[in-house]
Amino acid sequence: MWGEAMEGFFNISLVVEALPQLLTRLHITLFLVVAATILGIVAGIIIALLRIYRIPGFNQISLLYISFMRGTPIIVQMFIVYYGLPAILSSVGININRWDKMIFLILTYGLNMAAFLAEIIRAAIVSVPIGQTEAAYAVGMTRLQTFWRIIAPQAVLMGLPSIGINIVGLLQDSSIAFLLGIVDVMGKARAIGANTYHSLEAYVGAAVIFLVITLLLEKVCATIERRLTMKIIGD
Amino acid sequence: MKENILIRKVVALVSVMIFTTLIMAGCGSTTKDSTSGASESKKIIIGTGNGFKPYCYLDDSGNLVGYELEVLKEVNRRLPQYKFEFETLDFKNILLSLGASKVDIGAHQFEKNPDRAQKYLFADESYTTFILRITVAKNRTDINSIEDLHGKSVLVGEGGNDAFVLEQYNKEHGNPIKLVYTSGSDPVTMIKALEDCRADAFISIKRIVDGYNQTYGDKVKIVGQPISTSSTYYIYRKEDTQLKTDIDKVLKEMKADGTLAQISIKVLGGDYTTND
Amino acid sequence: MNFDVYFMLSALQESLKYTWVTLLLAIVPFFFGILFGTVIAIIRFYRVKVLGELLQLFVVIIKGTPGMVMLLIVYFALIQGFDTISQTFHLAVKSKDINLIYIAFAALTLTATAAISETMRGALTAVATGQYEASYSVGLTKRQTLRRIILPQALPVAIPVLCSNLIGLIKGSSLVFMISVTDLMNAALIPANTNYKYLEAYIAAALVYWVLNVVVENIFFWLEQHLSTYKREVLV
Incomplete structure (x- = not known):
């Protein structure tokens, strides 16, 4: 009865047919995720440090930035980056209006991710007991050495699971890419849906791909976690 | 050791992907430049x-x-x-x-x-x-005109002309039709809604409805005169x-x-x- | 570009009318997500045989599935399942009588459960292992340890991440428009169809989201402070 009622709506063989088509766009999704993550981590560390050292002025701006990025839908943030930023820059004579759309997309996702990562990174850095920093200074380490050798590995260990979840989220939530005409895996699923009306099968195909990547990513995270733990304990 | 290899593989894979995309992006932009430079238009x-x-x-x-x-x-x-x-x-x-x-x-x-x-x-x-027509489930016989939609629920897509036409009609006739808004990005849920009588109709054009019937098996049909002909x-x-x-x-x-x-x-x- | 402030305000009014839908779509899955997610986290934390591994698979599958796809799958599965049952038992109730918001609840709860179970597992791990051993050594049972020692410490650790989870749910719930449930985002967009002033509509919706999320953040900040003082009292 189940199969009978679903007839016409869902055909498993079409999922298999959609998979190779979807895979042709995987490099776009991966490029977007990797580039946005790198931007997000770099900008996130900067914002986190601004907050930790309470640099006057910047601390308040960072707070407002984080609040806006966390509190509003990403599509609105995309409008600001894609339409607002060129308008502001053109008033000072720089024309970026017809830059590649991918750049705006990476900026949107990267800046959004930075806001989330900044809080994760800040929490992770703060969680390292102050005694360890003092001990590091006591044995003659410089401030930079202390940060890289003592604080950073532990902070990464603390923050890694949350960062992993953010990356997985970004992987799937690339709906905005297709709105701008960039065809990533999810965009390809939509395109197949619009062309053949078999959207369910294409979406399920995309989910299968995301599932495999999520599993891989989880493995990588677990591996880094284990190695860091060994390193910290080993030291 | 095993873990080491896994990480290396992933790093290698990712760098290859970034590299190819960069090259592709680079090629794309250079060809664009050369064509626009060649013509005066x-x-x-x-x-x-x-x-x-x-x-x-x-x-x-x-x-x-x-x-x-x-x-x-x-x-x-x-x-x-x-x-x-x-x-x-x-x-x-x-x-x-x-x-x-x-x-x-x-x-x-x-x-x-x-x-x-x-x-x-x-x-x-x-x-x-653009000739908009009423679309209902295959076995419905009670709906043949826009008047028959009074008191019925009609699915309308966001950003479409269908919503606008029915909103105007409702404004002029004292809201007789119940409009159910949906993203309209996915026909599957709309057709399923008609099949299960969750909604009574949606508005579409003939060619698209023909496409639905080819894909999902004859589930819906067009009835009556067009409710709007617009340009x-x-x-x-x-x-x-x-x-x-x-x-x-x-x-x-x-x-x-x-x-x-x-x-x-x-x-x-x-x-x-x-x-x- | 001319910006129609007047229209933005009327879109704002529309989206305020539907804010309760968005709140409901976030809070109900959040509540059930905490309930189921904590249970899953505890089972996985204690590495219960078979069940632990099954739940791990469940969490990974849900995490890997985009919210929109989850919504479509749950929509079809629930409707189809319901009608099959009602047909088998000759019931008068059909799936069309179910308010679609319940289907949205079910789909969003699945997504929330997976995310929150990870949050809770992270918090459980953060409580130092020495504490478990200490509790056992003074003769507490596993259940007592969990309720009196571990959970009171894990909760404050989890609060900031739970806050992110809830904000994610508030913003993510707008996809229910796909199954024709209108939330605050789409309530703002619908009137823009007449005049194509979508920018104004989006900004109106964004303002409501922002205010909602700032309120949520403040509530969680207060909770965190409150629970932390409680924790200190217990430990002293």
């Missing part, structure tokens, strides 16, 4: 959709196809002073991109009304007739009157010599171009 960017079959959608290999593209290619052939380039965006982003000068013409079966004309410059010459237009920025005048003139010619009708028959399966 003015570059016009057309904003059209990527998910609206048969008007504008992507084929298996990801190329833009459909009625919008075919008509504008012919328009461009007759206006050598311009060079059209196509950009695929969703419905709302076409409008925003037009306002922000990211594109110069919007082509997504836009319908005119005074509110919309406030913000954008609409063409005078239409290029498609669709290209939209421009307020100041681009020259561009609009040029294209209007060509569209008129294409209607007179039958080219537009030919394209419509070829792509839409019938002549949907007669002027209102």
Whole structure:
């Protein structure tokens, strides 16, 4: 009865047919995720440090930035980056209006991710007991050495699971890419849906791909976690 | 050791992907530059959709196809002073991109009304007739006209002309029809809703409904007379009157010599171009 | 570009009318997500045989599935399942009588459960292992340890991440428009169909989201402070 009622709506063989088509766009999704993550981590560390050292002025701006990025839908943030930023820059004579759309997309996702990562990174850095920093200074380490050798590995260990979840989220939530005409895996699923009306099968195909990547990513995270733990304990 | 290899593999894979994408992006931009440098014509960017079959959608290999593209290619052939380039965006982003000068013409079966004309410059010459019809489940016999929809619930898509037409009707007749808004991005849920009687009807055009029936098996049908026959237009920025005048003139010619009708028959399966 | 402030305000009014839908769509899955997610986290934390591994698979599958796809799958599965049952038992109730918001609840709860179970597992791990051993050594049972020692410490650790989870749910719930449930985002967009003033509509919706999320953040900040003082009292 189940199969009978679903007839016409869902055909498993079409999922298999959609998979190779979807895979042709995987490099776009991966490029977007990797580039946005790198931007997000770099900008996130900067914002986190601004907050930790309470640099006057910047601390308040960072707070407002984080609040806006966390509190509003990403599509609105995309409008600001894609339409607002060129308008502001053109008033000072720089024309970026017809830059590649991918750049705006990476900026949107990267800046959004930075806001989330900044809080994760800040929490992770703060969680390292102050005694360890003092001990590091006591044995003659410089401030930079202390940060890289003592604080950073532990902070990464603390923050890694949350960062992993953010990356997985970004992987799937690339709906905005297709709105701008960039065809990533999810965009390809939509395109197949619009062309053949078999959207369910294409979406399920995309989910299968995301599932495999999520599993891989989880493995990588677990591996880094284990190695860091060994390193910290080993030291 | 095993873990080491896994990480290395992933890093290698990712770097290869970044590298290829960069190369592809690089090649893409250089070819673009060389073509625009070679010709003297003015570059016009057309904003059209990527998910609206048969008007504008992507084929298996990801190329833009459909009625919008075919008509504008012919328009461009007759206006050598311009060079059209196509950009695929969703419905709302076409409008925003037009306002922000990211594109110069919007082509997504836009319908005119005074509110919309406030913000954008609409063409005078239409290029498609949009015939909206009531669509119901295959076994329904009680609905044959818009009056039969009184007290019934009708699914309407966001951004579509269907919502606008029924909203106007409701305004004039004291809200007799219950409108159920949906994203309309996925026909599967809409057809399922009709099949299960969760909603009584939706509004669509014949060619699209035929497509649904081919795909999902005969589940829905078109009933009664069209509830609205409207024309669709290209939209421009307020100041681009020259561009609009040029294209209007060509569209008129294409209607007179039958080219537009030919394209419509070829792509839409019938002549949907007669002027209102 | 001319910006129609008047229209933005009317879109704002529309979206305020539907804010309760968005709140409901976030809070109900959040509540059930905490309930189921904590149970899953505890089972996985204690590495219960078979069940632990099954739940891990469940969490990964849900995490890997985009919210929109989840919504479509749950929509079809629930409707189809319901009608099959009602047909088998000759019931008068059909799936069309179910308010679609319940289907949205079910789909969003699945997504929330997976995310929150990870949050809770992270918090459980953060409580130092020495504490478990200490509790056992003073003769507390596993259940007592969990309730009296571990959970009171894990909760404050989890609060900031739970806050992110809830904000994610508030913003993510707008996809229910796909199955024709209107939330605050789409309530703002619908009137824009008449005049194509989508920018104004989006900004109106964004303002409501922002205010909602700032309120949520403040509530969680207060909770965190409150629970932390409680924790200190217990430990002293």
